[in-house]
Amino acid sequence: MPPTDSMFLLGETREHPLHVGGLQLFELPEGAGPDHIIELHRDLLSHADIRPLFRRRPRSPLGTPGQWAWANDDNLDLEYHVRLSALPRPGRVRELLELVSRLHGSLLDRHRPLWECHLIEGLEDNRYAVYTKAHHALLDGVSALRLLEDTLSTDPADRGVRPPWSPRVRTDATAPPPHREPEPFAGLVSAANLARDLLGLGPAVLRYVNQAFQEQSATLPHETPKSILNVPITGARRFAAQGWPLTRIRAVGAAAGATVNDVMLAMCAGALRTYLLELGALPDKPLVAAVPISLREGDGVGGNAVGIILCTLATDLDDPAARLAAITASMQRGKDFYRGMTPLQVTALSAIPFTPLALSLLPGAAKITPPAFNLLISNVPGPAEPLYWNGARMTGVYPVSIPYEGQALNITVTSYAGTLEFGLTGCRRSVPRLQRLLTFLEDSLAAMEKTIL
Template identity: 70%
Template sequence: MAVMPVTDSMFLLAEAREHPMHVGGLQLFELPEGAGPEYVGEFHRRLLDLVDVRPLFRRRPRGPVNVLGNFAWSNDDQLDLEYHVRLSGLPRPGRVRELLELTSRLHGSLLDRHRPLWEFTVIEGLEGNRFATYSKIHHALLDGVSALRLLQSSLSEDPNDMNVRPPWSPRVRTDVFGRTRSTEDESVDPFRALSALAKDVVGLGSAAARVVNEAFREQSATLAFQAPKTMFNAPITGARRFAAQGWPLERLRAVGRAAGGTMNDVMLAMCAGALRQYLLDLGALPDKPLVAAVPMSLRTRQPRALTETSLGGNALGLILCDLATDDPDPAGRLATIHDSMLRGKQVYQGMSRLQITALSAIPLIPLAIGTIPGMTRVTPPAFNVLISNVPGPRKQLYWNGARMQGVYPLSIPYEGQALNITVTSYGDSLEFGLTGCRRTVPSLQRLLGLLEESLTDLEKALT
């Protein structure tokens, strides 16, 4: 029996029919040259032949699943691969619209807790000589950064490589992220680790005092619970709607260079401009600026290897960012966002992973309280929207000759947080995935057009 860290078990404890707690990814592939009409079906059958499943993908909540299973894992020694690896077809004409509708439905269904908490769907019938795959895995098993690393590390940069294996049975590589393997000793001294843990716990009090002092005295961070109430901060259902699109990275970099900011600042400014106009169109823009919760990965940038230990679980901190949606000037919004992110990062300087995780959990308290019926309507939101940027592979990748055209992340709307925006880079593109509550966020697809308008406005103002 493996005991879960509290950062993992909280995703199982918070899950309900209205609150699925899994992350996902939609990948588009171009059929290789000479592929016949049976290619996708054969691709699916070959996946079912790979019965060597890594331990992470055999892990399921220990029975009884809703009691002890919230705190401990067991291994499934009789895994039914045909249940987890599925084949679906799109209705004609197989446009991206039909693909996103199918993905939205798949993402809204709960994972079966009596089985390992993951599913993988191969999707045929997509126009343009393409097929797609949709994967989902419970957040208790992997955070978004780890899920993306695992998926992309199983692909190849060589279109002639026919030995690519799926994420649950991978030929693990790390160089797709520009990293190299290390031969350093990975052993850990348990006494040193225990001593470090004790030091971290003792330091939590002073770290918390530092955050409060920085925020109040120097106003160097956006405080939790200062966000205005918006239409996004309402009760949600379990049904999902998903929208996705990519933008050239060079467009964002050019704006960042002109403004003296980062590409991530420009991405947040794109979202700020789009959300401002979206709420204006609905007559629902608050006078106070929206606040975004921006997760930051606490995993090392150069892991020695993609192992079960390095991939499993969650390692995230949180920065609250002023989106300046009360400012009609695109350049002014970007400047405010840049300053807000810079100050938020400075608050955490010198803290350990444990201290950052513990303090980052403070703004997440309303997400737990929100599971109590009626509490979302009476408690103030700690923030208005989650916006994540997950670094992705820099080069074109292939799955046994099929070129991956795009990869779009799907994440988790929470009770009182009806919209989640997650982006990832792939090659020369920044891929946006917008996941929203189907009932609470109307016309989610419209946000894609508003993101383009927002980027155009930034270009006009700064380049």
């Protein structure tokens, strides 16, 4: 197992479950009978041909301090992993979110492959839901969303959709693999690139230090205020979710010269400002969000490099337009800072703000360690077209993420078929009345529409 995967197993405790999840809502297909969900569950259990990824369970070889290797589970109990649940009446979204909150707070069994799938019936408006979770050592949120997208179909008439753990039948299974000539001097080129990256890392760190201590930016780790979100957390979770039309968000962005991501961050900023004001806990300094970004070739760093931008949420500003402008400028400064760097340099510098987060895992450290940022806000692009599961249209897909010690709230959004879907995951004890944030998100967007459009 790669050390980066083992880290999530070693760092997990009862108070800090480290699995990611997803909640999908489906409309029952036309002609579905009263036993449709029971039949669907029975069909899911019939797919006993399991991908190798979903057979992996962790094991600790002798002489190692933790879970450092994967073992293959040849006796996987599919009925344990694929479960059927029913909501209590009246089967509102409120009851669904309460169930997901409880399911997301329980640890995965390390004696088994680290994933579960819950089929949930009894949802109002002729719908059902699917909640899935997988350990971060097995899958990250982006990989899980891509797997879901690859599993479902864009054709409502397609009845051959298989569950994510069951591999699709390959039509080219007997074809020989394509022959590729080895590239000459490939090893020397890789070594040279690594040396170049390491030599360039020193100047990049100096740039970071210069920005931190000379530019007096409000989006750097030493400027982040302590808030009620930056406290020790428990293992219990609360989850809230809702979607907003992308047309509304794009209209605000076009009028303000901002991206969809900027407007999404401004929605979160306005909602958090109102939420903290209501609790009498708004810091004088603006909150700071850690925002993962994908740095592609157009940004000069190539491929799939991922950076972390510390973005001001400008929660000290009352004016929605001024708040959005400050967020847009902050995100642009972050992108400019990374421009021209290699993936290794981007990864190394992005790790610097997470140092206080790592220290906060020590007992009691979260109370005295200053936060590098107040919360993580991620935006993961999702499917642009409606997707179907054997005729059932997916009407919503909401990410269920991980709060960390000293980071009691996580906001992750994904786009799907013309909507932007928000998933808010918080510590049940440390983030009171989490559902109120959904109302405040709508209020925040409406205020920007009134002020900017």
